[in-house]
Amino acid sequence: MSKVNELFRQDLKVINMGLKSFSQDLKKQNTEVLQVDWRPPAGGNPRMIELLNRLKNKK
Amino acid sequence: MSSKCLIKKNSYYDSVTLMIITKEVEAVAGVENAVVVMGTEHNKELLDNVGLLNEETTAASPNDLIIAVKMKNDNIFEQIVQKVDELLNKKKTEAGEDYCPPTxxxxxxxxxxxxxxxxxxxxxxxxxxxxxxxxxxxxxxxxxxxxxxxxxxxxxxxxxxxxxxxxxxxxxxxxxxxxxxxxxxxxxxxxxxxxxxxxxxxxxxxxxxxxxxxxxxxxxxxxxxxxxxxxxxxxxxxxxxxxxxxxxxxxxxxxxxxxxxxxxxxxxxxxxxxxxxxxxxxxxxxxxxxxxxxxxxxxxxxxxxxxxxxxxxxxxxxxxNSTAPDFTDSIELVDNMAKAEAQKLKPNQKYLRGLYSGGTLCDEALKLFTKEIGEIYSNIPLEPEYKLPENTTGYKNCAIDLGDDEYTVGRPHPMIDSYARQQMILKQAEDQEMAVLLMDIVLGYGSNDDPAGSLFNEIKRAKSEFEARGQYLCVVAGICGTENDPQDYAEQVRKLKEAGVIVMSSNAQAVRFAIKVLKEVAACQR
CATH class of the missing domain: 3.40.50.261 (Succinyl-CoA synthetase domains)
Incomplete structure (x- = not known):
């Protein structure tokens, strides 16, 4: 069975990154949801992000 | 007029939260302009456009919260910062105390x-x-x-x-x-x-x-x-x-x-x-x-x-070969309603003005209107020649997608925040040639808690302006929502009707009704 069809048979368990209102709406519907307290990586510095990505890709 | 700003280092908030807070700050007496944003390059452009970019705001990072305000007297700045803090804390409380992992x-x-x-x-x-x-x-x-x-x-x-x-x-x-x-x-x-x-x-x-x-x-x-x-x-x-x-x-x-x-x-x-x-x-x-x-x-x-x-x-x-009925109500009833609306309009009123929050719904309105009546202008026109002229809020027959980028810079989408549509209703009301104002009311999760209520005062004001000129304004709305949506469907319909709106249960029906009224008007003028 494909992973999408497996999803259709499961209870939704959601990770939400971004708008908190989406999490609140899911909670209201008794759907399990985990909100990520996301912040821009490397303080949002584009050069630093690129360096970090390069390091990760080298791993 | 004076300007002040405050940078809160390493305080990240999502854009919709901050847009809603910006709106509340702008409502404070004495505030000319307020921008509450994260220090991204795009937001710095916004600050520059309203003359609030300075050395301090330029140095802010995408992880820093900027509160920048242009106001009549800077002694209200402290009060504004306090208000922002209160609103941010309120948001946190609403979000609950659950654990939120950082990545x-x-x-x-x-x-x-x-x-x-x-x-x-x-x-x-x-x-x-x-x-x-x-x-x-x-x-x-x-x-x-x-x-x-x-x-x-x-x-x-x-x-x-x-x-x-x-x-x-x-x-x-x-x-x-x-x-x-x-x-x-x-x-x-x-x-x-x-x-x-x-x-x-x-x-x-x-x-x-x-x-x-x-x-x-x-x-x-x-x-x-x-x-x-x-x-x-x-x-x-x-x-x-x-x-x-x-x-x-x-x-x-x-x-x-x-x-x-x-x-x-x-x-x-x-x-x-x-x-x-x-x-x-x-x-x-x-x-x-x-x-x-x-x-x-x-x-x-x-x-x-x-x-x-x-x-x-x-x-x-x-x-x-089966097609959906043109209207949920009987055609006789709808015809009579359209005639009654058309009879209240004055001879110089001939145009449709559509104010949409949903892009595809606006597109559907353009298609149905073109097929039945003819040319209609828009910011998302069917043909380039019907592009709404720049800096106009209304032009001949037109329907505007207020969710398009040009109307949402620095503001939440009109399905969340009715501000753009409220302003647009009042602007359109100045045009004596408008006959029908057409709108979509989108309910459901994610949307405004009370879209009908948020437009109620502006619809009433627009109608009274027409009345004051000895005219009448026909307002039609198509509701995209169900009885199980969180907004309370029946209550939304009641509010719209109380504001004098003809309510239809689909966008296609709302457009068809608007077309009927305009055709009646044209027939009366012949």
């Missing part, structure tokens, strides 16, 4: 059996997080826009390779296992699946299926560019293949703006292989192509829903 990695460790990641982060960060989620074998709904088409292709290819759903970017609506996601309505469960490259198009079809007493098995959003040649329908095909194996799905509805021809053929071929019945609404696209593959085309979103519900219990032949 996707830690979230997956905390909830290893999670199966879907919803991402609505700023576009420049969104693709990287979506990729991480796919590599962890999670299905993704990517709500963010400003993701490049190259990134979209890479993400969707990865999703197909791993057998996952990659809904979006710019996917506004989905309903998986009867759970509405992002902007979606609470609909009955049933045997019809919708795969949509259009957010409000998918919402309207789901809502109308519910009204015709059908139900939804799954609604899968693909993002608006999925059927472009560059992406080749990767996600629509992935979704169709999964629905082929889904025993709860008997009928499939596809909705999209007209796709690239080769992509349309590819998608229809895969749809054919499922052996399931289908309605295909390539909005305004080639109906013959759809018929060639043995599927049913639809002239409106409501008709797509109607045919899908019919197909649940009937054969293609039985449904082929």
């Amino acid at each position: 996707l990695d830690s979230a997956v460790k905390f909830m290893p059996d999670s199966n879907l990641v919803i991402i609505s982060l700023p576009g420049q960060y969104a693709a990287a997080e979506a990729k991480k989620a796919l590599l962890k074998d999670k299905h993704v709904l990517l709500f963010s826009d400003n993701v490049s088409i190259e990134q979209e292709k890479e993400l969707k290819e990865l999703a197909v390779e791993r057998g996952l759903l990659m809904m979006g970017p710019d996917c506004g609506t989905a309903c998986i296992n009867n759970v509405p996601l992002a902007f979606a309505n609470a609909v009955k469960s049933g045997c019809i699946a919708v795969v949509g490259a259009s957010g409000t198009g998918t919402q309207e079809i789901m809502v109308q299926i519910d009204k015709f007493n059908g139900g939804i098995s799954q609604a899968i959003g693909t993002g608006g560019r999925d059927l472009k040649a560059e992406i080749g329908g990767l996600m629509m095909i992935q979704a169709i293949k999964a629905l082929a194996q889904d025993e709860n799905t008997k009928v499939i509805v596809l909705v999209s703006k007209p796709p690239a021809l080769e992509v349309a053929e590819k998608v229809l071929k895969v749809l054919k292989e499922t052996g399931k019945k289908a309605v295909v609404d390539f909005i305004g696209g080639d109906e013959q192509l759809v018929l060639k593959y043995g599927f049913l085309p639809a002239a409106t979103l409501e008709e797509a829903a109607y045919k899908a519900v019919q197909l649940c219990s009937k054969t293609y032949e039985e449904v082929l």
